[in-house]
Amino acid sequence: MLNIQAVPALIDNYIWLIHSVDSNEIIIVDPGDATPVIKVITEQHLSPVAILNTHYHYDHVDGIAELVDRYQLPVYGPPNSFVPRLSTSLSATDKLSVHPKFPDFEVLEIPGHTATHIAYRVHDMVFCGDTLFASGCGRLLGGTAEQLFNSLQQICSLPTETKIYCGHEYTQSNLKFALKVEPNNIAIKQRIEDSKKLRAANLPTLPTTIAEELTTNPFLRCDQAEVIQAAQRFTGTKLTNPLAVFTALRAWKDRP
Numbered sequence: 530m531l532n533i534q535a536v537p538a539l540i541d542n543y544i545w546l547i548h549s550v551d552s553n554e555i556i557i558v559d560p561g562d563a564t565p566v567i568k569v570i571t572e573q574h575l576s577p578v579a580i581l582n583t584h585y586h587y588d589h590v591d592g593i594a595e596l597v598d599r600y601q602l603p604v605y606g607p608p609n610s611f612v613p614r615l616s617t618s619l620s621a622t623d624k625l626s627v628h629p630k631f632p633d634f635e636v637l638e639i640p641g642h643t644a645t646h647i648a649y650r651v652h653d654m655v656f657c658g659d660t661l662f663a664s665g666c667g668r669l670l671g672g673t674a675e676q677l678f679n680s681l682q683q684i685c686s687l688p689t690e691t692k693i694y695c696g697h698e699y700t701q702s703n704l705k706f707a708l709k710v711e712p713n714n715i716a717i718k719q720r721i722e723d724s725k726k727l728r729a730a731n732l733p734t735l736p737t738t739i740a741e742e743l744t745t746n747p748f749l750r751c752d753q754a755e756v757i758q759a760a761q762r763f764t765g766t767k768l769t770n771p772l773a774v775f776t777a778l779r780a781w782k783d784r785p
């Protein structure tokens with residue numbers, strides 16, 4: 530058992546702290562800002578042991594240097610020279626043993642949002658950065674639509690109860706788009722209500738689960754008739770496979 534704590538950062542990022550249960554040791558995932566992490570560490574008398582990074586974007590790495598200087602932590606991440614202080618670059622074949630107080634992590638290669646993007650899986654949890662969001666997915670900022678499509682499929686092939694810890698609180702805006710794509714989807718309507726309540730109480734809408742995503746995330750529903758029809762209305766052409774539908778949805782959502 531591990532406990533997970535969300536540290537809200539920057540505008541809408543979450544830095545995830547993975548707590549070992551019987552000690553004060555933590556692992557920090559994607560510190561885009563050191564200040565809120567140092568505050569929590571100090572207030573709760575925590576002892577950080579490592580940083581896990583999913584991808585190189587500033588809002589996932591900008592706190593790394595300060596945290597490493599202060600706590601002398603190893604930094605794990607994808608093979609990308611823009612990840613500061615990277616001590617070990619990881620690929621999908623690696624089993625990551627961070628510290629004796631923590632179980633091994635499995636590394637997933639999930640390119641698409643960026644060309645090198647990884648996720649960390651431990652027990653029934655996945656830390657997936659900006660690849661999968663609640664009812665949405667990352668934008669294409671370096672990878673291809675096909676890569677992102679395949680990465681999402683890879684994540685969704687995990688057991689449906691798997692908890693997904695995403696990099697941003699984007700759920701409400703994603704759900705607006707999801708409802709545009711599937712105006713008759715009851716699960717989306719219910720999730721809009723649930724998210725409203727959570728956000729009104731200043732609580733994260735995360736983690737999500739694969740089961741929830743399979744019913745409310747249009748980007749994972751590219752084989753559903755209503756989603757195909759909506760995507761075809763957007764492109765004005767017949768879309769003959771799920772990747773084409775996915776590519777159309779991504780372009781539609783990106784439109785200002």
Ligand SMILES: [Zn+2]
Nearest residue numbers: 584586642659
């Ligand atoms: Zn990003």
